[in-house]
Amino acid sequence: MTKQEALFRYLLRLGDNALIQSYRLSEWCSRGPILEEDLAMTNISLDYLGRTRALYQYAAIVEGKERTEDDLAYKRPEIQYYNNLITELPIGNFAFTIARQLLISVFEFLHYTQLSQSKDETIAAITAKTLKEIRYHKVHSRDWCYRLGRGTEVSHTKLQQAFDEAWMYTGELFEMCEEDQILMADGVANNLEALLPAWKEEVSRILADSDIKVPNVDYMQTGSRKGIHSENLGHILSEMQYLPRAYPDAIW
Amino acid sequence: MVGSKPITSQGIFALLSVIKDPEIPVLNIQEIGMLRDVIVTETSCEILLTPTYTGCPAMGIIEQDIKACLHAAGIANVTVRLIYSPAWTTDWMSDSTKEKLRLYGIAAPLHSSCVDSSISGAADVRCPKCHSSQVRLISQFGSTACKSLYGCQDCLEPFDYFKCH
Numbered sequence A: 001m002t003k004q005e006a007l008f009r010y011l012l013r014l015g016d017n018a019l020i021q022s023y024r025l026s027e028w029c030s031r032g033p034i035l036e037e038d039l040a041m042t043n044i045s046l047d048y049l050g051r052t053r054a055l056y057q058y059a060a061i062v063e064g065k066e067r068t069e070d071d072l073a074y075k076r077p078e079i080q081y082y083n084n085l086i087t088e089l090p091i092g093n094f095a096f097t098i099a100r101q102l103l104i105s106v107f108e109f110l111h112y113t114q115l116s117q118s119k120d121e122t123i124a125a126i127t128a129k130t131l132k133e134i135r136y137h138k139v140h141s142r143d144w145c146y147r148l149g150r151g152t153e154v155s156h157t158k159l160q161q162a163f164d165e166a167w168m169y170t171g172e173l174f175e176m177c178e179e180d181q182i183l184m185a186d187g188v189a190n191n192l193e194a195l196l197p198a199w200k201e202e203v204s205r206i207l208a209d210s211d212i213k214v215p216n217v218d219y220m221q222t223g224s225r226k227g228i229h230s231e232n233l234g235h236i237l238s239e240m241q242y243l244p245r246a247y248p249d250a251i252w
Numbered sequence B: 001m002v003g004s005k006p007i008t009s010q011g012i013f014a015l016l017s018v019i020k021d022p023e024i025p026v027l028n029i030q031e032i033g034m035l036r037d038v039i040v041t042e043t044s045c046e047i048l049l050t051p052t053y054t055g056c057p058a059m060g061i062i063e064q065d066i067k068a069c070l071h072a073a074g075i076a077n078v079t080v081r082l083i084y085s086p087a088w089t090t091d092w093m094s095d096s097t098k099e100k101l102r103l104y105g106i107a108a109p110l111h112s113s114c115v116d117s118s119i120s121g122a123a124d125v126r127c128p129k130c131h132s133s134q135v136r137l138i139s140q141f142g143s144t145a146c147k148s149l150y151g152c153q154d155c156l157e158p159f160d161y162f163k164c165h
Helices: A003-026 A035-063 A069-074 A094-115 A121-149 A153-169 A178-185 A193-209 A231-240 A242-246 B009-016 B058-072 B095-104 B112-119
Strands: B024-028 B035-040 B045-049 B078-082 B135-139 B147-152 B158-162
Touching: A003 A035, A003 A069, A003 A094, A003 A178, A003 A231, A035 A069, A035 A094, A035 A121, A035 B135, A069 A242, A094 A121, A094 A153, A094 A193, A121 A153, A121 A193, A121 B112, A231 A242, B009 B035, B009 B045, B009 B058, B024 B095, B045 B058, B058 B078
Parallel strands: B045 B078
Antiparallel strands: B035 B045, B135 B147, B147 B158
């Protein structure tokens, strides 16, 4: 793998994570438990979509094959998607969406804080910009954990179940592969494994404050670094990519 | 290009002062901090914009408005380039800009150092209508990406607060 290939692959991964997370959040549009939350979910979804565009635009430049951001989103099959499996899980109930958002936002805040110091100026600029948005996402999901965890017996049970279900997908967030090693040597990417203790510490603290137990799960699901996904991603892409595949030259 | 006067970047800035943020039509794109620079050559003009939020849906409209405005002024070769660094901050807004926001009914952003207290609803946000400090954060996410929703406990009006960023 050349440095250029590593950078392209890395940018795709960052972009894919943002796109699939955006897609799932957008499914709450008109289905939020209250109007304010409907707006919150779609606002956060929009932040992720904006981030996706910035990352794909840069990825397309790095690749240098005249592909566009739309080509990258609409014309890759799931085996060429590298989003973490946690992002593609169905939205489930509101507690599950909140639990997933918290696990991801705490991770992203740590990850993007490091990437904002990247030797790659474009990565540094994009991540520094989005870091400001991630801060809001984190607080939003954290505050809902407090409310649901310390709310009614039903909300507490649903939130605990949500963390129990999502937990086995968190290991993948910290997985390193070839492109990480190549880019890390040049100070472009950071060491994901090194983020784990800080992530666990912060998540454990928020769960404790929400009266939620840290799940006792050892098994960690993996696959996305190699493009191996759950059936959920195929369903997402078949819907998201339908129109551009059926009408390849359609323009807005 | 038409006209006898050479195009200057100051001239472009002046032309673009009519381009408003479609979501906040009392502010132009320079006041809000999106218009970062104008690079003029003999044959072209490049406009550097920075998005407020990465997903700001107004960017496409603003880009079209800029091109239409400059084309109407006889400047044909216009490109708009998005830049991400330095990241946009509400600290670029002047006091008079913030006053315009307030008169429009939007509480102006506090300094970006207040972001943590702002997120938790503990910041010193004032009602833009009655100036009361007895306000309540209803939702961090309001009608657009850049605003959160508050309610005033004195005059009971709901209002938008422009998030500090």
